[in-house]
Amino acid sequence: MIRFGLVLAGLLLGTGIGLAEKAVDATFHGYVDSDICAHVMVGPITDKRIECSKNTAKDGSNPVVLRGTDGGVFEVKNPKAAKKTVGEFAKVTGKLKVKAGTIKVESVEPVERSAIPADEVATTLMEVRHYRRSGDPVYEQVRHTLAMMPYVSQFDFISFTMADDHVILTGWTVRVNNRKQAYRRVQEIEGVGKITNNLEVLPMGPNDMNIRAQASARLKRLLGRYFWGSGSTIKISVKNGDVILLGNVAREADSELANIQCNTIPGAFHVFNLLRVTPGMKN
Amino acid sequence: MSTIRNYSTRKVVWCLLSAVLVAVLVVACSQQPASTSSTTGSAPAAKRVPAGQDNSGFLTDYSNLDPHPTIEGALTYIHPDKLQGLRNYVAMIVDPVEVYVVSDGDPSSIPEESLSTLTGYFQYAITSAVADVFPIVDEPNPLALRLRSALVGVDVGEGAIGGELSDETAQPLARSINISDVIVEFELVDSESGEVIAAAVDNATLGSGAQVSATHFSRMERFEAAKSAFDEWAGRLRDFLDAAHEIEGGEDEERANESYQPYSG
Numbered sequence: 001m002i003r004f005g006l007v008l009a010g011l012l013l014g015t016g017i018g019l020a021e022k023a024v025d026a027t028f029h030g031y032v033d034s035d036i037c038a039h040v041m042v043g044p045i046t047d048k049r050i051e052c053s054k055n056t057a058k059d060g061s062n063p064v065v066l067r068g069t070d071g072g073v074f075e076v077k078n079p080k081a082a083k084k085t086v087g088e089f090a091k092v093t094g095k096l097k098v099k100a101g102t103i104k105v106e107s108v109e110p111v112e113r114s115a116i117p118a119d120e121v122a123t124t125l126m127e128v129r130h131y132r133r134s135g136d137p138v139y140e141q142v143r144h145t146l147a148m149m150p151y152v153s154q155f156d157f158i159s160f161t162m163a164d165d166h167v168i169l170t171g172w173t174v175r176v177n178n179r180k181q182a183y184r185r186v187q188e189i190e191g192v193g194k195i196t197n198n199l200e201v202l203p204m205g206p207n208d209m210n211i212r213a214q215a216s217a218r219l220k221r222l223l224g225r226y227f228w229g230s231g232s233t234i235k236i237s238v239k240n241g242d243v244i245l246l247g248n249v250a251r252e253a254d255s256e257l258a259n260i261q262c263n264t265i266p267g268a269f270h271v272f273n274l275l276r277v278t279p280g281m282k283n
Numbered sequence: 284m285s286t287i288r289n290y291s292t293r294k295v296v297w298c299l300l301s302a303v304l305v306a307v308l309v310v311a312c313s314q315q316p317a318s319t320s321s322t323t324g325s326a327p328a329a330k331r332v333p334a335g336q337d338n339s340g341f342l343t344d345y346s347n348l349d350p351h352p353t354i355e356g357a358l359t360y361i362h363p364d365k366l367q368g369l370r371n372y373v374a375m376i377v378d379p380v381e382v383y384v385v386s387d388g389d390p391s392s393i394p395e396e397s398l399s400t401l402t403g404y405f406q407y408a409i410t411s412a413v414a415d416v417f418p419i420v421d422e423p424n425p426l427a428l429r430l431r432s433a434l435v436g437v438d439v440g441e442g443a444i445g446g447e448l449s450d451e452t453a454q455p456l457a458r459s460i461n462i463s464d465v466i467v468e469f470e471l472v473d474s475e476s477g478e479v480i481a482a483a484v485d486n487a488t489l490g491s492g493a494q495v496s497a498t499h500f501s502r503m504e505r506f507e508a509a510k511s512a513f514d515e516w517a518g519r520l521r522d523f524l525d526a527a528h529e530i531e532g533g534e535d536e537e538r539a540n541e542s543y544q545p546y547s548g
Contacts, residue, residue, distance in 0.1 A: 040546050134544075147543035148536070150528040151416050153373055159545040174373050177415040204374055204418045212373075213425040220366070229365025230535045233542040248544065
C-alpha cells in the first residue's frame with residue numbers, strides 16, 4: 001500500500017501534476033551564457049567572459065540565461081532555442097520557474113548592450129564600474145568568510161562577486177549544507193545587501209562519484225602539493241560526467257598534467273580545464 | 284465560452300488530482316519513518332554486552348579513544364593522517380543500527396517488531412542529522428564512509444505498558460524497551476577498505492527514565508523522552524563531525540585564506 005502510494009505520488013509529481021512549481025510568463029534583458037561560465041566567471045560581462053561563454057558552449061556546455069535584474073542563472077529547458085545566442089546580450093521571453101531555476105525559452109532576441117535601458121538593474125550587473133574588487137573591505141570580508149567554511153572539499157567550488165552591495169554566490173558543491181551556509185554566513189556581514197544564490201548542488205550518482213574518486217586520487221598522487229589537510233587549490237567539479245577543473249596552479253605544465261589525467265578517466269565525457277596558472281603562488 | 288468551460292474542466296481535474304495526491308501523501312506520511320537509509324534490510328538481531336567487560340565489542344578498537352575536547356562524555360578517535368582522514372570523504376552509507384542488551388539481559392526476549400521500532404527511529408534520526416553534510420549514497424566508493432552505530436545497554440521491560448495510544452496508527456509493543464542506561468557507539472569506516480576513519484563512544488545517558496512501548500512512538504507525547512534522547516545522540520554525532528571539519532588555525536587557515544581567490548569576468 002505504501003509503495004503503491006509513493007509510486008503514484010511519484011508519477012503525479014513526475015508528470016508535473018500536483019505540487020510542482022507553476023511556470024510564469026517572463027520577459028527580461030539578460031545575457032545568454034554557458035552553464036560552465038555562468039557558474040565560474042561571475043561578474044561583469046567582459047570580453048574575457050564572452051570568450052569563455054562561446055568556447056565552453058562550443059565544447060558542449062549547455063546554454064543558460066543570466067537574468068539581468070538579479071544575476072539569477074536559469075537552465076534553458078530547450079537548449080537548441082538559445083544555443084546560437086550564447087555570448088550575447090538578449091531580450092528573453094519564456095516560461096520561468098524561479099525555484100527550480102529553469103526557463104523554457106519562447107524567444108531570444110539578441111540586443112546591443114547599449115539597448116538595455118540605463119536605469120535597469122541589468123545595466124548595473126553587467127558593467128565593470130559597479131563591481132567591488134579584492135582590497136575592498138566588505139569584499140575581503142565576504143571572501144574570508146567563504147574561505148573559512150568548514151565542509152568545503154576539493155569537490156566544492158564556491159565563488160562570488162559583488163556589485164555595489166549585491167552579492168552573487170555561484171559555483172558547484174556536493175553538500176546541501178554548503179549552499180545554505182554560504183548564504184547564511186554572507187548575510188550576516190555588515191555592508192551586504194541583497195544576495196543571489198546561484199550555488200548549485202551537484203547530484204551524487206555512482207558514475208559521477210567514481211569520476212570524482214579517480215580524479216582526486218590521480219591529482220593527489222601527481223600534484224599532491226596543491227592538496228593539504230583541510231583543502232586544496234585545485235577544485236574538481238563533476239557534473240553528469242563532465243569534469244570541470246578550477247583553481248590555481250603554479251605552472252602551465254601542472255595544468256596540462258591535470259587535464260590529461262582527467263581526460264583518461266573511464267566514464268568522463270569531457271574535461272573543461274579552467275585552471276588558472278599563477279606563477280609564484282605558494283604550494 | 285468554450286475557453287471558460289475548458290478552464291472550469293481543467294480546474295475540476297486539477298482539484299481531483301490534487302485531492303488524490305494529498306490522500307496518497309497522507310497515507311504514505313502516516314507510516315513510521317523507519318528505513319530512511321540507503322541500506323535496506325531488517326535490523327540485525329540484538330546481541331548481549333559480554334559480562335565482565337568494559338565495552339560491548341562493537342567497535343573495532345577501543346584503545347585509541349580519547350575524551351573529546353568539547354563534547355562532554357564522549358570518547359572519540361579520528362584518523363591522524365589528514366589527507367587520508369575524515370576530510371577526504373564526501374558521502375555516507377548508513378548501516379542498520381545494532382542493539383546490545385545489558386549483560387544480564389536476553390537478546391531473544393526482544394520481539395523483532397520492538398527491535399525494528401527502536402532501530403528504525405534512531406537510523407532516521409542519524410540520517411537526518413548528517414545528510415546535508417554527507418549525502419547518503421548506496422554504493423561503496425573511495426569517497427564514501429560507512430556509518431556503523433549501536434545502541435548499547437538496552438533493557439527489556441516486563442511487558443506492554445497499558446493505556447490508550449493517542450496515535451491510531453500506532454500499535455503497542457509486546458515488550459516495552461527501557462533505554463535509561465543506553466549509551467551509543469559510532470564507527471565511520473572507509474566503505475571500500477573497512478579502515479577505521481573515526482569512532483566515538485557517547486557515554487551520555489540521555490534516555491534516563493525513557494522507554495518505548497509502541498510503534499510510531501516518536502509521534503506521541505508520552506514517549507517524548509525517548510524521541511529526544513535519540514535526536515540528541517544524533518545531534519552529538521553531528522557536533523563531532525562539525526568539530527572535525529573546522530579549519531584549524533595556523534598553516535591550515537592561512538592556506539585556505541590565501542588559496543581562495545574567486546574568478547571574475
